Amino acid sequence: MLRTRPFFVPVLILCAAESGLAAAAPRYQCWILIDFDAVFCAPCLEPLIAFCRALPAAAQDGRVLGIVVYRAPASPGEEGRRRKIVEAKWDGFHKAHGFRFPAVLDDGPVFRRWLDKGAAKVLFFDGPARAIREFDLPLRPDRFDEMLSLLLN
Amino acid sequence: MIKAKIAGFLAGLIVLAWPGRGSAPEVIRSVALEEVLSVGTLDDGALVQWTGIAADPSGRIYVLDALDYALKKFDSRGRLLLKTGRQGQGPGEFSAPRALALNGDRIYALDQSRPGLLVFDTELRYQGTIYAPRPLSMIASVSPGRLAVAGITLVGQPARIFFIDREGRVLSEFNYLDKVEFYLADSINTAADAGGNLYLAYGYQDRIEKRDGRGRILWTWSLSGSAAVETDTYRAGGREILIPKKLFYKDAALDRQGHLLVLCGGQTRHPSRDVYVFDLSGTRLAMFTLPEPSHCLFVDDNGFLYARANEGLTVKKYRIVYR
Numbered sequence: 001m002l003r004t005r006p007f008f009v010p011v012l013i014l015c016a017a018e019s020g021l022a023a024a025a026p027r028y029q030c031w032i033l034i035d036f037d038a039v040f041c042a043p044c045l046e047p048l049i050a051f052c053r054a055l056p057a058a059a060q061d062g063r064v065l066g067i068v069v070y071r072a073p074a075s076p077g078e079e080g081r082r083r084k085i086v087e088a089k090w091d092g093f094h095k096a097h098g099f100r101f102p103a104v105l106d107d108g109p110v111f112r113r114w115l116d117k118g119a120a121k122v123l124f125f126d127g128p129a130r131a132i133r134e135f136d137l138p139l140r141p142d143r144f145d146e147m148l149s150l151l152l153n
Numbered sequence: 154m155i156k157a158k159i160a161g162f163l164a165g166l167i168v169l170a171w172p173g174r175g176s177a178p179e180v181i182r183s184v185a186l187e188e189v190l191s192v193g194t195l196d197d198g199a200l201v202q203w204t205g206i207a208a209d210p211s212g213r214i215y216v217l218d219a220l221d222y223a224l225k226k227f228d229s230r231g232r233l234l235l236k237t238g239r240q241g242q243g244p245g246e247f248s249a250p251r252a253l254a255l256n257g258d259r260i261y262a263l264d265q266s267r268p269g270l271l272v273f274d275t276e277l278r279y280q281g282t283i284y285a286p287r288p289l290s291m292i293a294s295v296s297p298g299r300l301a302v303a304g305i306t307l308v309g310q311p312a313r314i315f316f317i318d319r320e321g322r323v324l325s326e327f328n329y330l331d332k333v334e335f336y337l338a339d340s341i342n343t344a345a346d347a348g349g350n351l352y353l354a355y356g357y358q359d360r361i362e363k364r365d366g367r368g369r370i371l372w373t374w375s376l377s378g379s380a381a382v383e384t385d386t387y388r389a390g391g392r393e394i395l396i397p398k399k400l401f402y403k404d405a406a407l408d409r410q411g412h413l414l415v416l417c418g419g420q421t422r423h424p425s426r427d428v429y430v431f432d433l434s435g436t437r438l439a440m441f442t443l444p445e446p447s448h449c450l451f452v453d454d455n456g457f458l459y460a461r462a463n464e465g466l467t468v469k470k471y472r473i474v475y476r
Contacts, residue, residue, distance in 0.1 A: 040202065040220065042249045042266060049240075084195045085464050092201030093220045096240060 028065035030151055031123040032101070035115045036070035036086055044119035047138035051122070052099050054144065059151045066094075066103030069111045083107070126150055179432055183476045184441035186458065190470035192216075192231040195463060199233055200225070202465035205253035207260065207294075208453035209275065215260055216468060217250040224253070224262060226277055231468075237277040242267060245279035254294040259319060261300060263292045270302070270321070283321030295345040299324065303341060306330075308395075312339035314351065314368070327368025329353060335384050335395035344405040344413065346433065354402035354415045358382055361402065361415055363435060372435035376401070376420060404449045408473060409456040412438070416450040416460075444469070 032052070039045060055064060070086045072079050086105055094103065114121065114134070122135040124147055135143060192214065193200035205217035212229030222240040224247075227233055238247050248266035255261075259280065262271040269285040270292065291303040291314075298319050306312040312330035315323050333339050340356030349366040359379065363371040384395040400418030403425060407413055413431040421427040425446035430439040447461035458471045 081195070085466060088195050088198070088466055089201055089220065089464065092198060095198075096201070096221050096223075 038119040064101035181439040186471040207255035357397035
């Protein structure tokens with residue numbers, strides 16, 4: 001089950017992308033997928049911070065969305081507490097860095113599948129090409145420039 | 154004559170009752186933790202992910218917060234008094250804050266992304282940096298004006314512990330490993346007693362040991378009785394890197410009753426919660442379990458134990474009750 005808040009996340013577009021079909025541009029062009037349970041070690045954290053800091057404020061406002069993927073606890077009674085912990089920690093980290101983009105929390109399987117090779121990655125909806133591009137972090141400078149030009153144009 | 158006999162009898166009783174070398178190990182039937190303070194909640198924003206901790210004799214608590222890139226000071230009731238630091242590499246800034254030690258009126262903060270130690274006073278004013286040739290992985294306060302530190306060591310190199318004074322001058326040093334055989338083999342958690350002895354709990358080896366101030370091993374202990382280490386092999390840049398599979402011990406602390414407490418990692422029934430209690434001659438006396446997983450264990454001068462809760466959003470302070 002996919003659960004996110006406070007924004008509606010268009011799962012159908014992701015499914016379409018996985019099956020090789022064209023996707024319409026969603027409200028947020030750039031999705032930063034973050035594996036909450038794996039990202040908070042220095043080697044994983046540094047590329048994520050570097051990427052987020054490099055995003056100009058103009059690009060972050062309204063175009064970038066963080067999707068914080070976490071594992072729900074096995075015991076059902078602990079679900080709410082775990083979600084609060086994830087929310088509080090992400091919120092504190094977000095504030096400490098002055099990131100502007102909003103984020104949603106997700107404990108479902110859809111986005112987790114995209115994080116099988118790293119603790120964070122970027123999905124970019126390339127409207128003109130009618131495709132979703134996938135970027136692993138750390139990004140090479142030329143790929144960052146490419147993504148930024150798509151985001152700002 | 155009768156007085157002499159009574160005196161001799163009393164002296165014998167004292168000798169029998171006095172815990173010392175050769176005496177029977179203390180018996181602990183159970184260990185209970187009574188929570189006396191909780192700092193940081195799920196929604197007050199006081200802590201984000203705390204890592205290092207220290208407390209002064211008045212109960213004021215100093216905490217390094219890794220995800221808030223800050224050093225924080227709380228009063229004895231858990232109210233935030235002061236906060237300093239931000240993310241960065243400049244003076245008084247943090248990138249990967251991990252551990253701290255309080256020694257006299259100074260706080261020494263260890264940041265794994267930069268060599269050396271950041272020094273603050275107890276009002277959290279930045280005093281300067283003690284430079285070291287490489288980032289440090291361990292710090293422990295030994296006695297007034299004396300700290301023990303260890304650096305992150307490359308594979309193939311000897312791993313060393315340095316005793317330094319409050320200005321960072323090296324007083325003495327010794328090898329605790331003649332050669333680091335695999336990545337993280339040098340990972341240790343350390344407590345120091347009043348006699349200058351160190352208790353080392355290895356992170357990725359099944360090994361706990363006591364060494365004197367010169368580095369001589371006084372005793373060793375292991376859970377499995379085996380020194381073998383299981384590793385995975387990774388290839389990077391044309392080289393093979395050996396990574397240990399198992400985390401054994403996460404932290405070590407001494408209480409006021411003369412017990413060594415060792416927080417176990419993933420090899421016991423309750424990962425990151427089980428704590429072994431040893432006497433100082435290396436006999437395991439008891440085990441207790443923390444209410445929640447913790448990465449660290451700290452005991453202050455008044456004997457209170459501090460551990461993590463809510464995945465680092467909360468510091469819990471407990472009274473330890475031995476029965």
